[in-house]
Amino acid sequence: MAEHLDVAVIGAGISGIGAGRYLRTELPAKTFAILEARSASGGTWDLFRYPGVRSDSDLHTFGYAFKPWRHRESIATAPRILEYLHETIAENGLDEHIRYRHRVVGAAWSSTDARWTLDVDHDGQRRTVTANWIFAAGGYYRYDQGHTPEFPGRDRFPGPIVHTQQWPGGLDHTGRRVVVIGSGATAVTVVPAMAATASHVTMLQRTPSYVLPMGTHDPIAAALTRIFGPDRGHTLTRHKNITQQRAVWKFCRRHPGLARRILRRITARQLPPGYPVDEHFNPPYPPWDQRLCISPDGDLFAAIRSGTASVVTDRITTFTETGLLLESGRTLDADIIVTATGLRVQAFGGAALTVDGTPVTLADTIAYKGMMLSGVPNFAYAIGYTNSSWTLKIGLLCEHFCRLLAHMDAHGHRVCRPEPAAPGMTTRPFLDFGAGYIRRAVDELPRQGDRMPWLTSMNYRDDVRLLRAATVADPELRFTA
Structure with a gap:
């Protein structure tokens, strides 16, 4: 029989590990698994092996709020960051929750069952996992290949x-x-x-x-x-x-x-x-x-x-x-x-999403609070800041996600779906960022709106108010039993 989870977390990198820790501490009764396509945790910091690989943000903000960075170096090498992530896994008992070599190929939402069915490839064998929620924490780029222009000769x-x-x-x-x-x-x-x-x-x-x-x-x-x-x-x-x-x-x-x-x-x-x-x-x-x-x-x-x-x-x-x-x-x-010609953007690990049999076209969706997609139920994702340390936003998103699930439990809700009050809302690209890897993929990504909560904020102070201080209930977030 398919394993059923309250939350299926996709990706065991810095975002997925953080999500696992918040679920373990804030919602200890919830069942969850972290589905990792590769055979090791750490994401970016385990994947890249080029000489000198390191952070380009200080680890006091790139690290987690709940785990102080103890090393003398603020700008750290990949081995130090990987050691830090492995410590986080061990200290929070996340080893038993990580499923290595589990690549999510697709996910189908059924409104009748109020759950997701995930199609998972494990060492060439297909498995099925069902979940009430998906938390996509696989980052934004393809792990199997980077971007290489066509070079003559x-x-x-x-x-x-x-x-x-x-x-x-x-x-x-x-x-x-x-x-x-x-x-x-x-x-x-x-x-x-x-x-x-x-x-x-x-x-x-x-x-x-x-x-x-x-x-x-x-x-x-x-x-x-x-x-x-x-x-x-x-x-x-x-x-x-x-x-x-x-x-x-x-x-x-x-x-x-x-x-x-x-x-x-x-x-x-x-x-x-x-x-x-x-x-x-x-x-x-x-x-x-x-x-x-x-x-x-x-x-x-x-x-x-x-x-x-x-x-x-x-x-x-x-x-x-x-x-x-x-x-x-x-x-x-x-x-x-x-x-060193850049990344190839890939949203949500490349998994194909469907809602009641209809494929989800990301470019037709609008980002809600920078963590959910219009019209897609019980689905959250983690994308960090482009103008600051990535993990600053991941922590806020994980906190808000846990508060959202607790709110649903308290009020007997099973389904949560963002829907704009004004369907004709003006939209613009998901990320206002000039990097080449974003420009190459911008037409394949979700859009953002012209007002909160449909803006993808890149301001930590604003996000503290929106994601930590404000209530999770919102007129444009539709809850159903």
Whole structure:
């Protein structure tokens, strides 16, 4: 017989682990399982294996509110983050709830039964799981492959061509010439990490990104911990960093010209005298149209100053037998080419959803409170912030989700479905974000409305009021028994 659950959580990454912890502590009577397609927990932090992989947010806010970050480093490497997640699983007894190698292929809602039936692939065998609720915590990108543009002449290059999402074990770049294609957070991480032992690393970018040096260690956090203890110190540091993140983002959006000049000045101080800053580190878009890239302790700039790394801003004409030919006519010789060319967006792990036999077309739905979809009953999802630490919003969503389920139990409701009061409401893209991986998939994602609760908020303070303080009952959230 099919296993029946109160909640089926999809994904055992940082969001799914957090959801499991909140369900375990806030709703201990609920049955739940975390269905993980891969054979290990940790999501992003177990998947990516490229050199130097790390967070680009401080762990006092990227970590959970309920579990203080104890390490000295605020910007942490993937092994440290993975250790932190494994500790969270163990401390909250989540091991027994995680079903590894369980990939959700599809989910069908039946109004007659008031439940979901999930079609699950487990090691090539199909299984059925039923659930009153689905909580989709699988992130927003495909785990099996990243985005790689079509490069002319790719087959001509005899050396390894490696995408950062599929990093091969045992790749030795010691003493070799490396070209990293890309300019985002991944490229900014890979270049200095490889430059430590490579002959030379070139970051080839089509468009520059804003790169901001940031200290790996937070002296204020260390002082607060020393004075107030680890728990209170963590809370104070978390509030400080939330305020700081929001202030920087608001300043950049309200005063883009001034913010650009300040960022340029900071960058110029990190680079050798006479360096062409505007060519390589002055993007054509305003700050925070895309996420700012973090360089821990200025490691990228240090590699450039030492001569072990360089930046080239140009376009690729073709791959060659020795490297790359660029539009300017310049050639880049390489022994290894790394494509740090981004992610492929995939909503809800690619699972096909149907409601009473009708397929759900995500582009026809509207996001409710940034966590549910119009017309789709008993379905919630976790998408974090793009302008701050991802996990800040995940915690609020998990809290609200648990409060919603408790409200339904208290009032005898079995079904919850968001429905706009005004069907003709003006909509816009789900995420107002300029990153390439979002632009490539924006037409396949849900929409957001022009007013609360149909806006996808990226403001932590607003979300605290909406998701933590406000009641879960809402005229546009339809409850039925």
